Amino acid sequence: MSQVKIFADSTCDLPREWLQKYDIGLIPLYVTFGDQTFKDGVDITTPQLYAKVSETGSLPKTAAPSPADFIQAFSPSIEAGREIVYISLSSELSSTYQNAVIAADEFPEGKVTVIDSLNLSTGIGLQVMKAVKAAEQGKTPGEIAEIIARVKSRVETEFVIDSLDYLYKGGRCSGMQNLVGSLLKIRPVIKVIDGKMTPAYKVRGKREKALEQMLSNALEQRDHMDNDLIFVTHSLAEEDALELKRILEEKTDAREVAVSDAGCVISSHCGAKTIGILYVKKE
Template sequence: MSRIKIFADSTSDLPKTWVQQHEVGIVPLYAVFGDESLKDGVEISPEQLYARVDREGRLPKTAAPSPADFMASFGPYIDQGYQVLFISLSSELSSTYQNALIASGEFPDGSVTVFDSLNLSSGIGVMVMKAVQAAEQGKTITEIVDILTEMRPKVEIEFVIDTLDYLYMGGRCSGMQNLIGSLLKIRPVIKVTDGKMTPAYKVRGKREKAIDQMMNNALSNVDVMDNDTIIVVHSMCEEDALAIQKTLHEKTKAKHIEMATAGCVISSHCGPKTIGLVFVRA
């Protein structure tokens, strides 16, 4: 039986202890400040990114791993006789998927399989977890891809964004929208639909109100929720994430309620105190 090595990119926002325990390979994207390209989670942390944005008053650009990056990551495992399955950030959001496909063509047929998650952050992470479980149960690559294909449209993810400043600096809202939104304390909530980030709704008022709305949306689906894994993902708001995790333990039947920290790429788009909730419909 061929051994399987599962890879994801750094936007998958998997719990670090889980990555280590299950030996998931992570291929980092880049945060780019001018001529300086820094590997997400390797050469720069979210804390360092936020400090630099505050100091310089500008956001980094983000860049996908190159085909050469993927070849360098996959190659040693192919040489050892592994089959590689790479679960990618949505092809609608990045060239990560396409670059991985290019790299896969440099290896023998069947050595590398690239799967488009059509998701981001821990929406990818929950799929990676499912793939790892399947591999550990002895499933083949084809069987795992079938599982992921069926699962993909059932992944639900919402993010509450605390400030419009990062959306403004990233060109995703105008200066006037930012000003009005800040004055009215409007908290945008983002969903992933068909592989793209889309505004779900806006909540006016305190941040807690928006978080409560996100939680209520998830709990309204408790009867159709897959009871395996829920992920709470956050950027610099661990206390809020722990509170949500506690509530989910009380009000759902999920076996695993994991907490994850958003990496630099996700943080650079959404900003500090962003918090998200991921579950899968049964």
């Protein structure tokens, strides 16, 4: 067991079996429908989230873990004599990072290192896996923080949004945009830039066209990819994800191309059939 335990939150979208295999601590965000509050991935799954959206006709609110949640999660590892490195959802998207910093101040100095991923979904997960590898090699929290500081600006995160409905319901585009987008079958592509979700471009026409464009963008970078790991992350789009995985395995030198499911918080902002390709560029 490493002296340093790596933590993430539920938005990292890492496969559940990886969390167990690599001893990664996970802190859930919250999803609220009316007066009902659920822990992401603990009390509610992504298919259940979509069923509730259909039932209620509205999107849930999402909320960060409280400082008390972090203290409760971190305490057993600290009491066991371990140090913690926690990699958070982008501070540009949530107060999760700030709440973790507040919690870290409740422990002796240096026991908890909090890192802002400036990313989301497996854009965080890629950084978490780099941290896990460093911890296994005996790196200190400070050394791990330095490694992640060099990695996070090189994470490429690109998602095809299948429908504007969730962006519209969540207040991220106007009703007219939603109507026009639906009529023209416009599929927005989102990138993460400086920690923020940024519309990169739009693809008009069939879903397959948008997926082909995203795949083409990734393959153009194949010579610049860190070949450790590529993620294909999706929200109820497993068939497409497996096909993208097959092509990426065939056309890149990646040691591993992994498929992962988007959790409830990510899905509530992007909607069903959202799919992304995420990787790290070489230094």
